[in-house]
Amino acid sequence: MMLLRAYLPILILLALLAAIPLVVTSNTALNFVVFVLIITLAAQGWNLLGGVGGQFSFGHAAFFGTGAYVSAILQYSYGVNAWAALGAGILSGAALGWIIGFLSFRAGLRGSYFALVTLAFAEVLRILANALPITGGAAGMLLKLNIGFGNLQFTSRGAFLWLALGFVAAGLLISRAIADSRFGAQLVAVRENEDAARALGVDVLAVKLKAITVSGALTAAAGCLYLQYFLYLDATIAYGVWISVEVLLAAMVGGRGLVLGPLVGAFTLHGVGDLTKQVAGGIPGIDLAVYGAVLILVVAFAPGGVLGLIHRLLSGLTRPRPAKEAQ
Amino acid sequence: MYSFPILLEATLNGLLTGAVYALVALGLTLVYGVLHIINFAHGAFLTGAMFAVWAAFTFLGVDPYLAIPVLTLAFFALGYATQRFVIGPASHGDDGNILLVTLGLSIVIENGLLAVFRPDTRTIATNYAFDVVEAGPILISQARLFGFAGALVVAALLWLLLARTDTGKAIRAVAKEKLGASLVGIDVRHIYAVTFGLGCATLAVAACLLMPIFYVNPRVGQSFVLVAFTIVVLGGMGSIPGALVGGLFIGVVESLTGLFLGDSLGQIGIFIIFILVLLFRPSGLFGARA
Amino acid sequence: MLEVKDITMRFGGLVAVGGASISVPQGSIVGLIGPNGAGKTTLFTVIAGFQKPTAGKVCFEGEDITAQPAHVRARLGIARTFQIVQPFAGLNVRENIAVGAYLRHARRADAYALADAVGHRLGLGADLDKPASSLTVAGRKRLELARALATAPKLLLLDEVLAGLNPSEIRDIIPVIHAIRDEGVTILMIEHVMQAVMNLCAHVHVLAQGQMIAQGTPQAVCADPQVIEAYLGKGAAARIQAQGAAHA
Numbered sequence: 001m002m003l004l005r006a007y008l009p010i011l012i013l014l015a016l017l018a019a020i021p022l023v024v025t026s027n028t029a030l031n032f033v034v035f036v037l038i039i040t041l042a043a044q045g046w047n048l049l050g051g052v053g054g055q056f057s058f059g060h061a062a063f064f065g066t067g068a069y070v071s072a073i074l075q076y077s078y079g080v081n082a083w084a085a086l087g088a089g090i091l092s093g094a095a096l097g098w099i100i101g102f103l104s105f106r107a108g109l110r111g112s113y114f115a116l117v118t119l120a121f122a123e124v125l126r127i128l129a130n131a132l133p134i135t136g137g138a139a140g141m142l143l144k145l146n147i148g149f150g151n152l153q154f155t156s157r158g159a160f161l162w163l164a165l166g167f168v169a170a171g172l173l174i175s176r177a178i179a180d181s182r183f184g185a186q187l188v189a190v191r192e193n194e195d196a197a198r199a200l201g202v203d204v205l206a207v208k209l210k211a212i213t214v215s216g217a218l219t220a221a222a223g224c225l226y227l228q229y230f231l232y233l234d235a236t237i238a239y240g241v242w243i244s245v246e247v248l249l250a251a252m253v254g255g256r257g258l259v260l261g262p263l264v265g266a267f268t269l270h271g272v273g274d275l276t277k278q279v280a281g282g283i284p285g286i287d288l289a290v291y292g293a294v295l296i297l298v299v300a301f302a303p304g305g306v307l308g309l310i311h312r313l314l315s316g317l318t319r320p321r322p323a324k325e326a327q
Numbered sequence: 328m329y330s331f332p333i334l335l336e337a338t339l340n341g342l343l344t345g346a347v348y349a350l351v352a353l354g355l356t357l358v359y360g361v362l363h364i365i366n367f368a369h370g371a372f373l374t375g376a377m378f379a380v381w382a383a384f385t386f387l388g389v390d391p392y393l394a395i396p397v398l399t400l401a402f403f404a405l406g407y408a409t410q411r412f413v414i415g416p417a418s419h420g421d422d423g424n425i426l427l428v429t430l431g432l433s434i435v436i437e438n439g440l441l442a443v444f445r446p447d448t449r450t451i452a453t454n455y456a457f458d459v460v461e462a463g464p465i466l467i468s469q470a471r472l473f474g475f476a477g478a479l480v481v482a483a484l485l486w487l488l489l490a491r492t493d494t495g496k497a498i499r500a501v502a503k504e505k506l507g508a509s510l511v512g513i514d515v516r517h518i519y520a521v522t523f524g525l526g527c528a529t530l531a532v533a534a535c536l537l538m539p540i541f542y543v544n545p546r547v548g549q550s551f552v553l554v555a556f557t558i559v560v561l562g563g564m565g566s567i568p569g570a571l572v573g574g575l576f577i578g579v580v581e582s583l584t585g586l587f588l589g590d591s592l593g594q595i596g597i598f599i600i601f602i603l604v605l606l607f608r609p610s611g612l613f614g615a616r617a
Numbered sequence: 618m619l620e621v622k623d624i625t626m627r628f629g630g631l632v633a634v635g636g637a638s639i640s641v642p643q644g645s646i647v648g649l650i651g652p653n654g655a656g657k658t659t660l661f662t663v664i665a666g667f668q669k670p671t672a673g674k675v676c677f678e679g680e681d682i683t684a685q686p687a688h689v690r691a692r693l694g695i696a697r698t699f700q701i702v703q704p705f706a707g708l709n710v711r712e713n714i715a716v717g718a719y720l721r722h723a724r725r726a727d728a729y730a731l732a733d734a735v736g737h738r739l740g741l742g743a744d745l746d747k748p749a750s751s752l753t754v755a756g757r758k759r760l761e762l763a764r765a766l767a768t769a770p771k772l773l774l775l776d777e778v779l780a781g782l783n784p785s786e787i788r789d790i791i792p793v794i795h796a797i798r799d800e801g802v803t804i805l806m807i808e809h810v811m812q813a814v815m816n817l818c819a820h821v822h823v824l825a826q827g828q829m830i831a832q833g834t835p836q837a838v839c840a841d842p843q844v845i846e847a848y849l850g851k852g853a854a855a856r857i858q859a860q861g862a863a864h865a
Contacts, residue, residue, distance in 0.1 A: 056423060107606040111422055112365040116556055117605045123553060124598045131592050182719045182728065189716040192705035199665065200768055201691030201720040245434065252427065285441030285545070292434025299424050300417035
């Protein structure tokens, strides 16, 4: 029963999303959903490390871009099959996660320092991708249009939506399983109080490394999907600050550390953003300005994000804030 | 290999650029030293200040150098209010939250400016923009020399303020021990806001000194702020002399890597230094080991 | 069971602990007392592996563990509580204890069952679903103890678990500590509440200004002139003796 209760909301949401291509035919709407699903997947990666583990990364673009570029280069320059390239992209994200984690967590970087160092890693990769010949430099890389299941390219947007949804579903199940596991409990303990966790036998470094490795893999997978959908990549897309901010926002707005947080957050955010764009017409940047404001409002008034608000409404009580406040 | 005059010129140019970097870093390091937070909105505030200088020149015909006093006061007030009424209340005293709130602020400011001013790059055309000073074989831009001098003056003023005034003493007290400071009657929230205001005020000065030689667009702050983070980390978080020396050093590094690796890779040297310092000596090259 | 040999801990020029040794036999409750700032907590952090000592050795069950990090020592069976309680504030009481229980139980159901059992045992049964941040001081001390116990330790390091409690709360918790020992857990405790030390400890070490100045039964130690001077200042022992003689 416990199991069913934990997984039921996930299954319902997935079923609803899976039904979208059956009822919606508008390309704009399908594009919107696919894009938001890709962001969701990337944000699930961020959420594991930043939301559950409390290690705020400001440079998740490093994983998104590396996944995308590794997959693109393998397909473009070496003729590797798209699925194999996807696998390699995910693995490269995991490996990069482990490396960045090993370097920065071993050096004891936390809080602002960790945020800064991740940002710097992403920037170094962006500059390199923009300058090196193997990534196509500033011109970027254009994958050849070659529709077919084996090439991970689909004529129908609905089919790609299901593919992306499959990945998001896997992300949800992984997040759920972690939340209920020893690793998940230890990761939360590390977020709440590293010294206390250590005293209870938690190997803090190992737990953080595991988190950033899985986190890097998930976000890299999103990068690969982005590539397969748009078939184009350049340094500003792959390693740009935008994606680092998007994933952080989605996880925070949905409800940091919660399994459904990234999904709910990404849809809320982009829903609000698109609405603003429609209302405000063609003013550039207005949707992003709203995102920033939403982030501040969430931190100030709804630390549990949208899901926290829903929970508060449903239970009719004001739950105490999850932040350490009563100390 | 490059000839000596070319290397010398690159080094000198690096020093001049570095002084402006240092100026941007001063505010950041001051805020870090007192509030112990990294202000991610620092770059966005700089962009805002640069647009203010541009607007004052374009619409009111005010010379950038003459705009310094008014803009400095205005940005002090803006910074004070931001800390007092937005960052402070919104973050509930949690460091992670402060990080997120300043990130949110930077997104709002940057895109707000984008919405108002559009993505175009703008410059101001002063009649002294191309004046140069001859120093032996090398020509030095006069405006960049002003920038260099301005950075030194601001650093000296900040240092005097911290060392000699009562407000400065209160700021140092809060930086060291905020609970103790509040027990002896210092209004910590006020001091936080004053510090944040000072940080923004230095940005106004930086913007005034920059605009005659640089351009502005809504994203311009980003390129400065990452460099400024590097300088702050390099110079030791919270150290004013460290920011000054770090700024000059980074300016030279950027200029020389640009010379050897080409412009597109010019900044990579900075980030690699940044990562190495963070990983191996997070208290900075000039700071005491924490 | 625990042998602490000539531990020295320097911070810059300050010698917090200078050549301190303690021996804790299996199955005992040993007390570590001393005036404020004597270096007791520093010695604890060294024993638990949170700081590397400048010199000296820590041996546990005959093995030198000086080089082992804190989490490895916890696995070996050393659990500590913190003088300033460190709850996982965002979690509820059950989840807090479960983090400890997970050390020896990989499955969630097992860990939570143990957490419930330990919680009930320490009188936290009614609070299991409450956020840890909502507990009273006494509740937090119990939680600190519960988490440590959930790791199934062989040696428990208690750092002032009674400080900040009122007399009736202290009276309630003393039998709990006795019971823990009776189950075979060896205990080393820092304590200021002398009534509790007298009641619980068979053997007491006294640390003053980083030096071990006395050890023995609580009664003997309290009568030791060096100990009295450490607490009350130089000459105090002689004064008290003189007063005692005058009264006699």
